[in-house]
Amino acid sequence: MNPEERIIVPLDVNSTEAAIALVEQLPQVSFWKVGLELFTSVGPSILQILKDQGKQIFLDLKLHDIPNTMAGACRSVASYQVDLLTIHATAGRHALQASKEAITTANSSTKLLAITVLTSINSRELAFDLKIPLELPEYALQMAILAKESGIDGAVCSPHEVSQLRQICGDDFLLVCPGVRPTWAESGDQKRVMTPKQAIQAGANYLVIGRPITAAENPLQAWSKICDELATV
Numbered sequence: 001m002n003p004e005e006r007i008i009v010p011l012d013v014n015s016t017e018a019a020i021a022l023v024e025q026l027p028q029v030s031f032w033k034v035g036l037e038l039f040t041s042v043g044p045s046i047l048q049i050l051k052d053q054g055k056q057i058f059l060d061l062k063l064h065d066i067p068n069t070m071a072g073a074c075r076s077v078a079s080y081q082v083d084l085l086t087i088h089a090t091a092g093r094h095a096l097q098a099s100k101e102a103i104t105t106a107n108s109s110t111k112l113l114a115i116t117v118l119t120s121i122n123s124r125e126l127a128f129d130l131k132i133p134l135e136l137p138e139y140a141l142q143m144a145i146l147a148k149e150s151g152i153d154g155a156v157c158s159p160h161e162v163s164q165l166r167q168i169c170g171d172d173f174l175l176v177c178p179g180v181r182p183t184w185a186e187s188g189d190q191k192r193v194m195t196p197k198q199a200i201q202a203g204a205n206y207l208v209i210g211r212p213i214t215a216a217e218n219p220l221q222a223w224s225k226i227c228d229e230l231a232t233v
């Protein structure tokens with residue numbers, strides 16, 4: 001895989017027009033993420049638009065509900081034929097298994113990724129606000145193991161945890177990292193960040209990089225700069 005194919009760019013905008021404008025500004029980007037903002041604004045029509053342009057799609061809906069509801073949502077998403085779909089590992093083993101079964105029964109090639117710990121959460125928040133008694137890296141690992149045992153294809157984690165998850169979950173387990181920031185970019189609300197090069201070296205299959213590219217004065221230049229960095233890995 002070429003280094004640039006490892007970059008997934010989120011379309012964190014609230015209209016089809018704004019999404020298309022970004023796609024047109026970055027013609028070399030082959031993998032786009034549709035998340036909650038865009039999907040709740042314009043619905044599934046954006047997926048067909050991206051598919052018609054031959055783009056790969058990461059549908060980041062972060063589903064989190066009881067098993068029956070998760071299975072129903074996964075059956076609906078199966079018809080969109082997206083490449084990746086997120087669900088929360090904390091929905092629990094039965095919900096993860098029901099989601100996988102729904103995708104498999106629908107003969108869909110969509111791969112499921114489990115969110116381990118959001119990259120906007122730090123150790124302090126995990127312990128004091130969310131009352132999780134494990135250290136953050138251990139908790140992220142346990143969520144990934146639960147996902148793997150439940151038949152899920154991979155996990156979303158921060159670059160901080162990716163090397164341990166790769167080691168324990170193996171090479172076939174997809175690891176996708178948001179929380180990626182080149183040295184020249186602001187972290188914003190991301191708390192557990194590393195550079196693109198560090199994240200790939202640590203074992204990520206894909207990087208989700210948004211604002212450093214999409215909020216840059218020149219998004220194409222920012223994307224190219226990140227590709228140059230990845231070419232040195």
Ligand SMILES: O=c1ccn([C@@H]2O[C@H](COP(=O)(O)O)[C@@H](O)[C@H]2O)c(=O)[nH]1
Pocket residue numbers: 010012033035060115117118119120156178179180188190208209210211212
């Ligand atoms: O733990 C997670 C899971 C998903 N995301 C999503 O990734 C992008 C990151 O965008 P940036 O602009 O690079 O911060 C965004 O769409 C999130 O919804 C995440 O950041 N962390």
